[in-house]
Amino acid sequence: MLFFETDRLILRPFELKDAQAVENLAKDKELARTTMHIPHPFPEGLAELWIERYNEKINKGSSYCFAIILKGTMELVGCVMLYVALNHKRGELAYWIGKDYWDNGFATEASRKMMEFAFEKLQLNRVWAAVMKKNIPSIEVMKKLGLQQEGTFTEHVLKWGKYEDVVYYGILKAQYEKQVQLNRSIASE
Template sequence: MSAQFKLLTDRLILRPLTRTDVSSIQAAASVRQIADTMISIPHPYPDGESERYIARQTADFEAGHSVTFVIEQRFKNTFNGIIEVRDIEREHSQAELSFWLAVESWGQGYMSEALKPVLRFGFEQLELNRLYAYHMVRNPSSGQVLRKNGLVYEGMLRQRVRKWEMFEDVALWAILRNDWCVAVAQKPELAVG
């Protein structure tokens, strides 16, 4: 994959992950509320995990398997979270969306705003046909963000993951390129933040 570029919205900049993000990721991901609803974030967040995460994401990007964006406030350069297009499958032209926000950024509409240009990026730059996302059923806020951005609820995967020694039901959402094109034609604001 060639060099990653930045995506802009009115309030946010979505930029490539760099080694300078180590301390911001470590601090934000160490908050228990983040790990509570994220399938892949452990708690306590181990020392050095942010360095390992950045190294993995960089290698996956270089191999063409994922693209990770740091969500930052555009005029403050404040770390807000992460959004990924990951597990890119060229054969089936699909990928998974994964995202999280630092606790202090919750409830301000940042994730919905960030998702719009990422969907556009996935369909136009990566030329994917399908983007999908999972969230724990007990985290309905993620489902609301996905629905607001045109993803369709496809079903529930019963006891799909184990978190805090409890099996959790997981919701599956997806959007197809054709559905996104129709939605953007009807509501152009869906294509930009």
Template sequence: MEKFPRLETHRLVLDQIITADIPDIVAYAGNKKITDNTRTMPHPYFAEDAISWINMANQGFRNKDNYIFAIRDKANNSFMGGIGLTLETAHNRAEIGYWIAEQFWNMGYTSEAVTAMLKFGFQELQLNKIVAAYISTNVASGKIMVKNGMVKEGEFKDHDIKNGEYVTLIHYGLLKKDFES
């Protein structure tokens, strides 16, 4: 795959994050509700953080080990959030991660983006398994995983540190054979 992929759903386009997205990324990711519900996003969130994220996405695509997409509204191509697959090639699996701006919550956009990424991971990248983990207080993320056929595999108590406190992660997974059936 030489060119960055473009995935389309009924309402969304998933494509490459670009520097023109930086103002929206900073505005949306700067919302404490977003950063509190993600494992690695810092708060406050600055333009330098967005630039670092874009650089990580570009390097990941070059290395073929991290596919990070912008989530865009298909109607007007506006930036809404991000979604990606971090590959563990030695084990033929990836971890999916995602976030979407608060104004787009509870509208099914994230679930629609996750569906597209699962399809991309299993069909285009030929992965055997895709996993995901969410902070236990982010129940909505777990609902997205269940809606997309993922199965709870475990709970990791006090596994990560977020805002100086330990947080529990809930871990989900989906096998290619289960996705296809």
């Protein structure tokens, strides 16, 4: 079973026992407002179906969806995902954090580990991510990760009856490796 650790987090595949915690986090309207795919209201029972579907995809190697767990309390605080197109050697990074856990750097910490997995283990050439233009905190996460803005699709998604602009970010393996080397140099000084 895939399992990752960071300083403060454990990333592991979701288990059916996580369904209630997922529903509790995902039912928050403010969280749903910031994502392209979380519905509001969040239907009861959807979390179980979602967990089963993504665990099948992990087994196929087409997507990796991990629960973000706080080490100290073992609380589920969110999700980090990597959708993989192996034939193109690229992956789409996505994440969400429950509102009560915002502004703690958990999305950045979990996503950094997923990028390491994508480039070092899966040997992908590119990681990209999409975000609604209004989601400034998520854009800041992408910038901290070293992803570069690549373009904006105007009125690309319809969210709650309103068209939203979507901004695309990306990073190539060579750029990621350069960034890792720079961070190692800074850490050794």
